[in-house]
Structures are given as structure tokens and as C-alpha cells.
Amino acid sequence: MNVKRSALSRWFTVVFLALTSFCHTSAVRAQSRVSDRDVEALMRNLKEDSKSFRENFDAALKKSAIRRTSQEKDAKSLVASFEKQTDSMLNEFKKTRKGDVAVETTISNAQEIERLLHSMQLDPKTLSEWDKIQSELSHVSAAFGIHLSHGRT
DSSP: OHHHHHHHHHHHHHHHHHHHHHHHHHHHHHHHSOOHHHHHHHHHHHHHHHHHHHHHHHHHHTTSTTTTSHHHHHHHHHHHHHHHHHHHHHHHHHHHSOOHHHHHHHHHHHHHHHHHHHHSOOOHHHHHHHHHHHHHHHHHHHHTTOOOOOOOO
């Protein structure tokens, strides 16, 4: 009889520990989740910063080696497209509280801009603004479970 109680006691202990572990993991996961209001604020900041970045980027291109070329036109178009995507991403999220597809599209465009910036020498202010945008985009994407790597080397 003691053997049965001992086995039963171990079984209850294992079940208790498993449930405790599960509950703790769920609580930690819930605490790390970003609220919809916070995601919307992050997206709004990203939208505003992308507008400022576009203006500074356009000005920086006037002093770059690609000024007055088709490359300048393409670069401006790429950054303007990114700015529009951040606006569309925010609007989509406001309407549906979803945005993973819009976030992925915006990330793709950001990666193209990152490659462009690697090939150019722009002023520190413009690069600093881009770093801020990358950080904000990283936070937004993490809220949707999308993890990205970025950064100039």
C-alpha cells in the first residue's frame, strides 16, 4: 500500500510541477506581449520618422555621388515607397488590428534601403535617423512575432 501511495505522490508532484511550469511560462509570455495601443503608437512613430528620414535622405542625395542620375531617382522612389508603406501599415492595423503582411512588406522595402545605404556615403544625421527607423521597425515586427536582423557593418 505504501508503494502505491509513494507512486501516486510522485505522480501528483510531477503533474503539479508541470502545471506550475506551464502557468509560469504563459504568464511570462502574456507580460511580454505588446498591447494594440502600444503597437499603434510604435507604428505612428515609425510613420512620422520615415517622413523625416525621406526629407533628409532626399537632401543628402543632392550632395551624393549619384545626384542627377537615374540611381538618384530610383533611391528617392524607394524611400518614398517605404514612407507610404508605413502609412498603409498603420491604417491597416487601425482598421483590422492585424498587419503581419503589411509589416513583412515594409521590412522587405527596408532591407532594400539598407542595401542602398551600404553602397552610399551619407551624412551621420541621415544614417542616425535610419538607425532609429530600424529600431522602431524591429519593435513593430517583434510584436507580430517576426524577428529581423539589420545593421550596417
